[in-house]
Structures are given as C-alpha cells and as structure tokens.
Amino acid sequence: RKPSAEEFKRQHMDPDSPPNSRPTYCNRMMRRQGMTKGSCKRVNTFVHESWATVKAICSQRQMTCKTTRRNNCHKSSSTLHITECRLKGSSKYPNCDYTTTDSQKHIIIACDGNPYVPVHFDASE
Ligand code: UM3
Numbered sequence: 147r148k149p150s151a152e153e154f155k156r157q158h159m160d161p162d163s164p165p166n167s168r169p170t171y172c173n174r175m176m177r178r179q180g181m182t183k184g185s186c187k188r189v190n191t192f193v194h195e196s197w198a199t200v201k202a203i204c205s206q207r208q209m210t211c212k213t214t215r216r217n218n219c220h221k222s223s224s225t226l227h228i229t230e231c232r233l234k235g236s237s238k239y240p241n242c243d244y245t246t247t248d249s250q251k252h253i254i255i256a257c258d259g260n261p262y263v264p265v266h267f268d269a270s271e
Pocket residue numbers: 149157189190191213265266267268269270
C-alpha cells in the first residue's frame with residue numbers, strides 16, 4: 147500500500163495538544179492512533195503544529211531520505227514542537243509501553259503525489 151497524507155496525519159499529526167505532554171502521552175496516543183495493533187511500533191514522532199506548517203515543509207530544503215534513499219525528503223527550515231515516542235525495552239506486546247520525550251527540532255519528511263504532500267516521517271535533528 148502506498149503511503150498517503152491521511153496515514154501521515156494519523157501517525158504523526160497532533161496539532162491540538164500542547165507540546166508539554168504528560169509522561170503517559172505516548173502510551174495513550176500510540177494506542178489511540180492505531181500503532182499498537184498486531185505489534186508495537188518502535189519509534190514514532192508526533193508533531194504539535196498545524197497541517198499548513200507541516201505541509202509547507204514540502205517546499206523547503208530537499209534532501210535524500212535516510213530510510214528510503216529516495217530524493218523526496220525535505221528538512222524544515224525552522225524547529226517544530228514534537229513528541230518522540232520510543233518503545234521501552236521491557237515492553238511486552240500487547241502492553242506497548244513507551245517513553246515520552248518532548249523537544250523542539252528540525253524534522254525531515256518525505257513528500258509525494260500531486261498535490262505534493264507529506265507521506266512519511268524520516269527523522270528529526
Ligand atoms: N519514525 C518516526 N520518527 C523518527 C524516526 C522514525 O516517527 O524520528 C517512524 C516513521 C516511519 C517508521 O513510519 O519510523 C520507519 O522509519 P512512517 O513511514 O509511517 O512515517
């Protein structure tokens with residue numbers, strides 16, 4: 147299945163919650179957004195910015211994606227408010243247990259299609 151903007155929104159967009167999230171944020175959000183079905187997704191980043199802000203990154207600096215090696219990645223010119231969810235080593239499916247870390251970083255996303263929109267989260271730095 148082709149990655150889509152709808153998938154990106156489900157997995158990575160949380161514009162309405164404030165960046166200072168609770169320690170339980172990732173456990174709640176990873177389950178609510180369907181990333182703990184079948185297995186626990188290991189790493190996932192949520193972005194606390196508007197869709198307009200994130201979509202605009204598709205016209206910012208182009209670069210090679212770290213994960214796919216394709217050339218359709220773009221790095222945000224500004225830092226964004228994000229929350230990184232990382233599966234704890236002690237976590238056992240189906241009890242997906244995550245650490246929640248807030249930060250402000252540049253993000254690198256892949257864009258695709260016409261209109262050219264975010265479809266994959268590559269990295270933050
Ligand atoms: N991933 C994040 N944040 C990171 C690194 C990786 O969310 O800092 C996710 C995005 C990918 C998956 O899923 O890990 C494999 O790289 P996606 O393509 O559905 O966005």
